[in-house]
């Protein structure tokens with residue numbers, strides 16, 4: 001998306017009234033048009049889709065990290081840094097992990113039930 005289109009898109013979203021913080025969105029649209037800033041808006045990683053640019057965080061060691069506000073497929077919002085997003089380290093708001101855990105638990109219980117039943121038969 002060109003900077004012009006990005007700004008136009010932001011204006012349309014503000015005009016449609018679906019934006020909670022129009023000032024921040026307008027600032028986002030105007031900033032980050034330099035060649036050094038990556039634009040991850042609209043990109044997806046796992047269940048996450050980058051919704052809009054969030055704040056810079058001051059990381060340990062003095063480097064600023066750009067955060068991105070992502071929308072998870074489950075509906076939750078999560079902030080992810082550029083590095084974590086591009087590296088594929090974060091794939092969901094956390095729901096993926098929770099689901100994986102409960103799946104493992106189900107498998108565990110299933111296995112345990114089977115073992116108990118087998119013992120009953122034997």
Ligand SMILES: [Zn+2]
Nearest residue numbers: 072074093095
């Ligand atoms: Zn989620």
